[in-house]
Amino acid sequence: MSAPSSTSDQGQTPRDGRDVRWAAHRVARRRELVDATVRAIRTHGAGVGMEEIAAQAGTSKTVIYRHLGDRHGVYLAVCESVDARILAEIEQATASSGGFATTAEVNLPRILGAVIDSYLRLVERDPEVYRFVVRRPDVTLPDDLPASDPVTGLSGRIADNLTHLLAQLQPDDAHTQGRNRALAWALVGMVKESADRWLENPDGLTRTDLARHLAAFAHTGLAGHGELPTSDGSAPHPRRR
DSSP: OOOOOTTGGGTOOOOOHHHHHHHHHHHHHHHHHHHHHHHHHHHHOTTOOHHHHHHHHTSOHHHHHHHHOSHHHHHHHHHHHHHHHHHHHHHHHHHHTTOSOSSTTOOHHHHHHHHHHHHHHHHHHOHHHHHHHHSOOSSOOOTTHHHHOHHHHHHHHHHHHHHHHHHTTSOOSHHHHHHHHHHHHHHHHHHHHHHHHHHHOOTTOOHHHHHHHHHHHHHHHHTTTTTSOOTTSOOOOOOOO
């Protein structure tokens, strides 16, 4: 009696080892091409062309299209790479500044400063890559862009982190959840707009100083967070001390 197939019990078609190796090759090749695209952006600026990307990768435009798709596909691939870098740096900065504590020991100024500075570091280190991401290439965009816009998606994930932080400052209930998320989005918008303007005209302001000023401004605005009367005049939820 022959041994049963390891895949037949699962009702799945067995995968050929070559398929697995080819899939791994495609992932690695895609990563290589994205890295080459980023280098091309650094060299030629945010308006880099497909010919320049292909030259940087040492291949043809046909290969770029095969692995990354059209120019919009290239844009999405670069955004995905930048997205991962920013979120990883924000998580690292948050952890090194005390993390999202579960008690009143949250150091809001320090965490705000770390999160803001981690975002600004990308702007300072890779200004053309940043411009490439926030200024979408001139291509025909899909009809569902609002749902798939990578810039909005990244902002949303940063806002999620900040919402979680604000939830540590007062009870996390139906009364505060919506407000926390609105304030988190306000912080994201403030930092993004400030970063965009600073990139165009630093006016003698260093990244460290900008991060410090924005963190101080944000903390001042949040100092009364949860202490203002509600719309119906009732007492607000007390802040955690």
